[in-house]
Amino acid sequence: MGVRHMLGAVFAVHIFIQVTCSLEVKKFPLLMPNVYPDRDESYFCTPVRVVPDKSFYIVGFEPTATMDVVHHMIVFGCSKPGTTDPYWDCGEMATSDSDPKLKKANPCADGSNVIYAWALNAKRLELPENVGFQVGKGTQIQYLVLQIHYSKKFKKHESDKSGLNLIYTEEPQSKLAGVLLLGTGGAIPPRSLTHMETLCQLKEKKTIFPFAYRTHTHELGKVVSGYSVRRDKYGVDRWSLLGKRNPYTAQMFYPIFNKSPIKYGDRLAARCTMDSSNRTDYTIVGPKHENEMCNFYIMYYVEEGTPLDMKYCISEGPPYFYWRNEENNLNNIPEEEASNLI
Structure with missing residues (x-):
């Protein structure tokens, strides 16, 4: 399975957010692909490739995770991801007893920056009117990488699809967002x-x-x-x-x-x-x-x-x-x- 592409027809769902001027937006689920944390303190990353010939503007984040499963999660914008595998071990404390089939790499191989972070059952976030994170064409952000920290080892035959929905539009936003x-x-x-x-x-x-x-x-x-x-x-x-x-x-x-x-x-x-x-x-x-x-x-x-x-x-x-x-x-x-x- 190759790296997923953001805005693929299979994933895009049309929704609307009510703002002063109605803005048509879409929803993209950025989720873990049924991962199995095989030890305590696991860090997994999964990437999505932004369609390269368009610019998109992320205007909201809708978590689909709970604190009893996920300690915290971060969305990184990357020029290049750590790997293009469906998921990998992106924990700094990877040990010899971790899954040998998984590659070990940072969330980003180049151009790393944080776009969003979540913990302790935080709620949905909507950006102010006319504000968006620009990704894709014309930016250094060509990939989005979801990193999740799982505190506890899962039981056998359990897996996880935690993550979040990215709320985005193709309409240019006049104010570009960033995180420091x-x-x-x-x-x-x-x-x-x-x-x-x-x-x-x-x-x-x-x-x-x-x-x-x-x-x-x-x-x-x-x-x-x-x-x-x-x-x-x-x-x-x-x-x-x-x-x-x-x-x-x-x-x-x-x-x-x-x-x-x-x-x-x-x-x-x-x-x-x-x-x-x-x-x-x-x-x-x-x-x-x-x-x-x-x-x-x-x-x-x-x-x-x-x-x-x-x-x-x-x-x-x-x-x-x-x-x-x-x-x-x-x-x-x-x-x-x-x-x-x-």
């Missing part, structure tokens, strides 16, 4: 309250308009917050809260707190407050359930040109990287606000 992922590496010491932080500067001469955010940690996360930071003419950093959430709530994209445009020269910052008071060993960043992650996603659109070339903003994390490090040259840091839900 802020995250960290690092290690969390035992019996501590630790801040995992990241920071980057917008160095492209583009203006982005944030409209949604999403947080993600594993068991230790208490609060995840994200900011845009602009220095005023007096040298004072003005921190604008983009979003803040308890990561134990449904890990969907929520409306952004501050929709002000983010411009060239502004900085973006995120903090995850981690509580390891019940652990006796260090917890490292990694893909397994007992590891940790610190992720803050910003979904945005541009009114002119293309989305950012920058797709990821990743720091070394603790004990090496903190906002307060002298080389970051930050001031006016909102210590209390960034670490507490209230």
Whole structure:
């Protein structure tokens, strides 16, 4: 079986989304092809080839998964997928006892960027009017790859077709969407309250308009917050809260707190407050359930040109990287606000 093509007649279903001006859209099911997770902490990927001679605009995401089966899932846009097999092992922690018939590869072999992420029974997401993720002709996104993390091994003779429906249109959208992922590496010491932080500067001469955010940690996360930071003419950093959430709530994209445009020269910052008071060993960043992650996603659109070339903003994390490090040259840091839900 070769790689599937998005928009093939077998898969496309016509539907309508009610917006200010009715927009005809279609639905494409991006699903796992009856996979069998043969061990705990399995990561599987499956690709779909976008029809190459057309442009399409994804305007919504409709999950068809539940948290009792799926820990989390991510949709990647790729120039080239990890392989063109129907599915493969795309976990960083692949072991010698995993299925020898499966290839092992990253989600993308080239041009990787996150388009959508889901966990904890998050609901359907519809993008704002006239906003869409452009894929296919005229873009670097020639494949869409679904990655699913299964926490637990399945019983024999069980299989899974979890995934999501992509809601798309062929009508050009005037505002092109993108996602920027802020995250960290690092290690969390035992019996501590630790801040995992990241920071980057917008160095492209583009203006982005944030409209949604999403947080993600594993068991230790208490609060995840994200900011845009602009220095005023007096040298004072003005921190604008983009979003803040308890990561134990449904890990969907929520409306952004501050929709002000983010411009060239502004900085973006995120903090995850981690509580390891019940652990006796260090917890490292990694893909397994007992590891940790610190992720803050910003979904945005541009009114002119293309989305950012920058797709990821990743720091070394603790004990090496903190906002307060002298080389970051930050001031006016909102210590209390960034670490507490209230």
